[in-house]
Amino acid sequence: MSKSIKGHVASRGSTPAPVKPYVYESTATFMVNDLLVPYETYFKSPLAKLGAIKQGLQAGALTDLLRVTGATQVDIAKWLDITEPTLRKHIQGSRELNQGLSEHIIQLFELFDKGLDTFGSLDEFKSWLKHYNPGIDAIPFDLLDTLTGISIVLTQLIRIDYGVLA
Numbered sequence: 001m002s003k004s005i006k007g008h009v010a011s012r013g014s015t016p017a018p019v020k021p022y023v024y025e026s027t028a029t030f031m032v033n034d035l036l037v038p039y040e041t042y043f044k045s046p047l048a049k050l051g052a053i054k055q056g057l058q059a060g061a062l063t064d065l066l067r068v069t070g071a072t073q074v075d076i077a078k079w080l081d082i083t084e085p086t087l088r089k090h091i092q093g094s095r096e097l098n099q100g101l102s103e104h105i106i107q108l109f110e111l112f113d114k115g116l117d118t119f120g121s122l123d124e125f126k127s128w129l130k131h132y133n134p135g136i137d138a139i140p141f142d143l144l145d146t147l148t149g150i151s152i153v154l155t156q157l158i159r160i161d162y163g164v165l166a
Helices: 029-043 046-055 060-069 073-080 084-092 098-118 120-129 145-161
Strands: none
Touching: 029 046, 029 098, 046 098, 046 120, 060 073, 060 084, 060 098, 073 084, 073 098, 084 120, 098 145
């Protein structure tokens, strides 16, 4: 069977398995979901979030953040208000991140999780982030350097979910 034909075919026997024409999740979406899984408990429980912030996230959270957001190290350093060399030092380090960085990273993960939920595609959400939004009178991407800015963007995503765009 041609690679261009979508669907699944049984490897043995003559009866093909049913075709699933409406399943369009890409492997990139699955990878992002896998990267977000360890952080999802923080989105659902404020106490779990607080505990993780106080304990400090592992340095690997920065690598996960780079992968989930697709942002450059320059962007991530700007969002977290640290220099690029400091970001690289944290990425290569094995110590827990401080509370401020941990909180900001968790909020960014929560935002990207919500964006994926709202838009159904990480690429569509990233595109939306980079365009001017009249509802918040800003480009959402430019607000990710503060917790208040992230909160504003999250609120806008909730408004989109409910169809309240003005």
